[in-house]
Amino acid sequence: MxxxxxxxxxxxxxxxxxALQSFIERKKIKGVSKVGLATQRPKKGEMGAGIASALTAxxxxxxxxxxxxxxxxxxxxxxxxSEIRLVGTSGAEICISGxxxxxxxxxxxxKFFTQEKANVKAGAKRASRPTPPxxxxxxxxxxxx
Numbered sequence: 200m201x202x203x204x205x206x207x208x209x210x211x212x213x214x215x216x217x218a219l220q221s222f223i224e225r226k227k228i229k230g231v232s233k234v235g236l237a238t239q240r241p242k243k244g245e246m247g248a249g250i251a252s253a254l255t256a257x258x259x260x261x262x263x264x265x266x267x268x269x270x271x272x273x274x275x276x277x278x279x280x281s282e283i284r285l286v287g288t289s290g291a292e293i294c295i296s297g298x299x300x301x302x303x304x305x306x307x308x309x310k311f312f313t314q315e316k317a318n319v320k321a322g323a324k325r326a327s328r329p330t331p332p333x334x335x336x337x338x339x340x341x342x343x344x
Contacts, residue, residue, distance in 0.1 A: 206284070208284070220235070273295055273297070282294055291314040291318060
């Protein structure tokens, strides 16, 4: 599972993101295979890779690495007095603040993991459906009479 880690409020500097990246890497979380900078797409007419806007982390399929990562992010948030948002590839998200309680975080993580898994599964089902064949040449579809 790929997770995006971003600051919840406004834009942040590349230095802040790199500090967070090194913090996560120093934690050596088992199951988190890669943490890297994610960049925004360049705006129309701009050249280059775009501005660094978040981090991405590749997490194993078990919930333990995600829980450990979230606990590390709670520690970071308490140090930096900020809020961080975890966003899954299918759109599931959690907002982590310094005031979060362990039990609430655990419940939120379970919901996040379940929603992410269900969204990915639903997307896979949608992708595996065969597409209907196009109408024969020279005939218009029924709705356009």
